[in-house]
Amino acid sequence: MRTAIVVGGGMAGLFAANVLADHFEQVTVLERDEAWSPRSRPTGHTANTDSLPQAAGRSGVPQTRHVHVLLLRGVQVLRKRLPGLEEELLALGAPPLNWLKDTAALAGGSWLPRFNSNLIGFSVSRTLLESQVRERLHRRGNIQFRTGYRVVGLSASYTETATNGRRDREGGSNDTLVTGTVCTVGDETVTLHADLVVDASGRSSRLPRWLEDLGYAAPQESTVNADVGYATRWYRIPEGWQADWKMVLLATRFPDIKGGAVVQPVEDSRWVVTLVGYAGDHPPTDEAGFEEFARGLIGPQVWEAIRAAEPLTGIGGYRRTENHWxxxxxxxxxxxGLIALGDSVCAFNPVYAQGMTVSALSAEILDDFLTRRGTRKRGPLGGVPLGPSSLAFQKKLAKMLQTPWQLATSDDFRWAGRKAGDASLIERFMHRYIEHMLDRIHRPDVCLAFFNAAHLISPPATLFRPRIALPILWEMVKNGSLQPVAKTTDRQKPEATSL
Incomplete structure (x- = not known):
């Protein structure tokens, strides 16, 4: 019986397990936490999360309480891989969201136009989404979950014989076969065997160390740290609340707007309000400081909302936000026999909300990779060995990661300054180009193109269509590629726009 192990039970691990279940008779998801339900504990502020478990976190996902968004490309994958789940979430109270009609958004110092679009998704807490996906996977029958399993290493066998009498150039060395995981469970150490191990253990992955233990090199790493911190509080939406928005997005702008925010509607008529600060200007986690930070934001919507709403939790902060590849x-x-994906490979600044969607896209690549290798369980099981080309998967994954990495680090690189190293010529050009594009974000066609790229629906190349690119390139040439002139952004609410 062909088996697979997934290390980590977060969204990356769940998306991967769902795909693996089509190719292996048995899939085991290992989670280090003792239980799936979020821990409930006092926050030390004005309220606690005992009565609101969605806002609590478990140690494996400490950022659970904060805003989580499944970008529209991720919604598309969800609809394909888990049909009917969106309807289940909506039935449980997750509000539907027309992104350009329902969102009051500020980007680059300009208010985005409001109009009806085909960018339709939903808004849900991380806890509800994860629990519903996990419940769906439980129903599959060949996926089992084990909690309290802390993976401390990989088991392996060694051979001097290369597959088919040679080394696979695409896959690298195949003198080592990963045969499973070494885990601690309570006071015991156990070894679980599998034909494939997938590391989806997140930012804290110890895979580099495990590779060194097997005699392999640790990978090179790239980090862009804009010193972002955020603070979050949950509120009950006031009864009878009326506003021309469902969600609020206030983005920062280098170098003058360091503070941003998100007001996210979720199930049970609640708001998740996350305040964001760049370059060390982090929002406080005490009530007075939190509210003062909200009052100082460039848009009035956040303060107006929380001033009218009932707090349901204390205020929690988060600081581990660097982009890391x-x-x-x-x-x-x-x-x-080894594959890595999710944050264990590439973790993004959570402000850009790319993590869950990139995990979904990584699972798509994994499915295509396994299908091409002839591993589908309903087909012959004695086909091409999976392992020798595992490195080929990492290369395919890296190609996909280029786009979200570029989108996330384009702005963060400037905030990070010299700590991020010297920007390449292409990166400097993209910084200038995006700045000029955001200067035109009030145009519906520019706004739609930008949103499609930000939601990973369209590749960045679509931002260079002639109608958009030619005026920008002309202005860049005319100004010697200088940054657009800084402008003052008022605190007025955006007006609706029709196409």
Whole structure:
């Protein structure tokens, strides 16, 4: 019986397990936390999360309480891979969202136009989304979940014989076969065997160390840290509340607007309000400081909302927000039977809300990779060995990661300054280009193109369509590629726009 192990029970692990269940008779998801339900504990502020478990976190997902958004490309994958789940979430109270009609959004110092669009998704808490996906996977029958399993290493076997009498150039070295995981469960150490191990253990992944233990090199790593911090509080939406928006997005702008915010509607008529600060200007986690930060934002919507709403939780902060990429795709040698994806490979600044969607896209790549390798369980099981080309998967994954990495780090690179190193010529050009584009974000066609790229529906190349690009490039040439002139952004609410 062909088996697979997934290390980590977060969204990346769940998306991966759902795909693996089509290719393996048995899939086991290992989660280090003792229980799935979020821990409930006092926050030490004005309220606690005992009566609101959605806002609590478990140790494996400490950022649970904060805003989580499944971008529209992720929604598309969800509809394809887990049909009917969106309807289940809506029935449980997750509000539907027409992104450009229902969102009061500020980007680059300009208010985005409001109009009806085909960018339709939903808004849901991380806890509800994760629990519903996990429940759906439980129903599949060949996916089992084990909690309280802390993976401390990989088991492996070694051979001097290369597959088919040679080394696979695409896959690197195949003299080591990963055969499972070594785990601690309570006071015991156990080894679980599998034909494939997928590391989806997140930012804290110890895979580089495990590779070194097997005699492999650790990967090169890239980090862009804009020193972002955020603070979150949950509120009950006031009865009879009326506003021309469902969601609020206030983005920062380098170098003069360091503070931003999100007001996210979720199930049970609640708001998740997250305040964001760049370059060390972090929002406070005490009530007075939190509210003062909200009052000082460039748009009035956030303060107006929380002033009218009932707080349901205390205020929690989060600081581990750097963009971090472990470049496994650059390694020359890679063991058989091992794959890494999700934040364990590439973690993004959570402000850009790319993590869950990138995890969904990574699972799509995994499915295509396994299908091409002939591993589908309903087909012959004695086909091409999976392992020798595992590095090929990491290379395919890296190609997909280029776009979200560029989108996330384009602005963060400037906030990070010298700590991020010297920007390349292409990166500097993109900084200037995006600045000029955001200067035109009030145009519906520019706004729609920008949103499609930000939601990973369209590649960045679509931002260079002639109607958009030619005026921008002309202005850049005319000004010697200088940044647009800084302008003052008023605090007025955006007006609706029709196409």
């Amino acid at each position: 472990r470049h496994y795709e650059r390694l020359k040698r890679w063991p058989q």
